[in-house]
Amino acid sequence: MTTLKPTSMLLGTTRPAELRAWYVKALAxxxxxxxxxxxGGFLLVIDGREDVAxxxxxxGRTIINFDVDDFDAEQxxxxxxxxxxxxxEDREKGKFGTFADPDGNYLxxxxxxxxx
Numbered sequence: 001m002t003t004l005k006p007t008s009m010l011l012g013t014t015r016p017a018e019l020r021a022w023y024v025k026a027l028a029x030x031x032x033x034x035x036x037x038x039x040g041g042f043l044l045v046i047d048g049r050e051d052v053a054x055x056x057x058x059x060g061r062t063i064i065n066f067d068v069d070d071f072d073a074e075q076x077x078x079x080x081x082x083x084x085x086x087x088x089e090d091r092e093k094g095k096f097g098t099f100a101d102p103d104g105n106y107l108x109x110x111x112x113x114x115x116x
Contacts, residue, residue, distance in 0.1 A: 006042065007041075007042065007043060008036060008042065008043035008044070008045055009042070009043070009044055009045065009064070010045045010046075010047060011044060011045065011046050011047070011105070012047055012048075012049035012051070012052045013046060013047070013048065013049065013052065013103050014048065014049070014050075014052065014053075014054045014103075015048075015054070015102070015103075016046050016047060016048040018102060019046050019101060019102055019103060020037070020046045022082075022101055022102050023037055023044060023046065023101065024037060025081050025082070026078060026081045026082070026083055026101075027039060027044075027066075029081070039066075054103070055103055055104045056103055056104040056105050057104075059100060059104045059105055059106040060106060062105070062106075063098070063106040063107065063108055064105075064106075064107045064108070065107075065108045065109075065110055066107070066108065066109050066110070067109075067110055067111075067112065068109045068110065068111050069111065070111070071095045071097065071109065071110075071111035074097075074109050075088065075097055075109065078097075078099065078109070083099045084099060084100055085097060085098070085099050086098040086099055086100055086106065092113075093112060093113060094110055094111050094112040094113045095110070095111045096108055096109075096110050097109045097110075
């Protein structure tokens with residue numbers, strides 16, 4: 001049996017242009033072009049949908065995680081890009097920073113401890 005490898009994610013929203021601009025600014029500032037946003041080989045597709053609410057009322061249900069090598073530098077870069085932090089925590093396995101996009105969806109940066 002083959003293990004499936006995720007290659008893309010569809011993020012539905014009532015305001016696709018605004019959300020797409022936020023994702024490019026925060027996560028892929030060097031990205032140019034239309035269509036899916038390439039996040040290091042993982043494609044983020046943002047699409048207007050009429051079957052979703054304007055804000056996610058259960059943002060912890062699905063969280064997009066990004067592994068980082070330098071948490072403090074990435075946190076500073078994201079803060080400068082306008083990210084609103086939900087929490088920043090040192091945990092047993094590493095440092096976790098949770099933030100939200102304009103629709104209220106959660107994302108995290110994680111710097112895993114080397115010895116964990």
